[in-house]
Amino acid sequence: MTIRNKTLSHAVALAMTALCSTGAFAATDLSGFWELKHDSKKVGKAELTAEGKRLAEANRPKVEDGMIMTYASRWCHPLGTPFIMGDSAPLDLIQSKRELAITAEVQSSARHIYLDGRSHPDMGAFDPTTNGHSIGRWDGNALVVDTVGFNDRGNPMVPGGGVRGEGTHLLERYELIENGARLKVTFTWTDPKIFVKPHTYSFTYYKAAPETYALEYFCDSSDPERAKTAEEPPQLSGKE
Structure with a gap:
């Protein structure tokens, strides 16, 4: 091999490494509808x-x-993260070279997990949201997602105890298992104001049938029936 060819091969190797590190060349496609079942949640007490x-x-x-x-x-x-990650309706994961988008049936904005190598924005200028700001990187076939920039609105309750807030950091690891039939996501929450130590648990999602499609969740806050069922306890007839 000539020196020129060695240099070219080295340049190609460096370019491939850069693509992998920025997520532009993803090792695994997580796209599809994923749903939780009766044995999906492994959550301990925070x-x-x-x-x-x-x-x-x-x-x-x-x-x-x-x-x-x-x-x-x-x-x-908008209910936000982590609520939407534990919803009973299937989650729709849509992956491209630039990002992984996670959309839920319940009322919430989509999660945008950026895979293009960007860093988090300046948190001093970032407006916190119910989903926070997420960036991802590939660790072999696993996607590691780092999220900051949360607010305390929506449904901030964390499975196992605690809540998310503006000082909360979420680290997730997405791994396909069972030959791609299941998706294991490990969540680790860190916030010295809320948690004595990092709180970790996992959900296992099942790949939904190919014919699965997105449904619309309609929520009308002015509906008097919604107000009644949302705020009044069940009334007993006295015969139960």
Whole structure:
């Protein structure tokens, strides 16, 4: 091999490495509809700080007082992450070289996980959202997603305990298992204000049938029937 060819081969190798590191050359396609089933959630109890316990209690629907929905659900506000990741309806994952988009049936904006090598924006100038700002990188066949920039709106409750807020950091790992029939996502939440130590759990999603399609979730906050079912406890007839 000539020196020129060696140089060319080295340049190609460097270019391929750059493509992989920025996510422009993805090793795995996660696209499709994915749904949770009865055995999907592996969630332990989070260790919370005193402030974490206070905030979790403040956001908990007071069922005993007749409040059976969160404020965001009642008024049809975007629910955000992590709520949409645990919804019973299938999630639609749409992947391109630039990003992985995750859309849910319930009311929420889509999650945009950028795979093009960008970094997080300056958090001092970023407007926090219910989904935060997510960037991803490939670790072999696994997608590692880093999310910051959350607010405390929507449904901020974290499975296992605690809530997300502006100081919360979420790290996720997406891995196809069972020959692509299932998608395992491991979530790790870090926030010294909320959690005594990082809180980790996993969900396993099943690949939905090829004919699965997106449905529309209609939420009308002015509907008097919605207000009634959202805010009034079940009434017993006295015969039960």
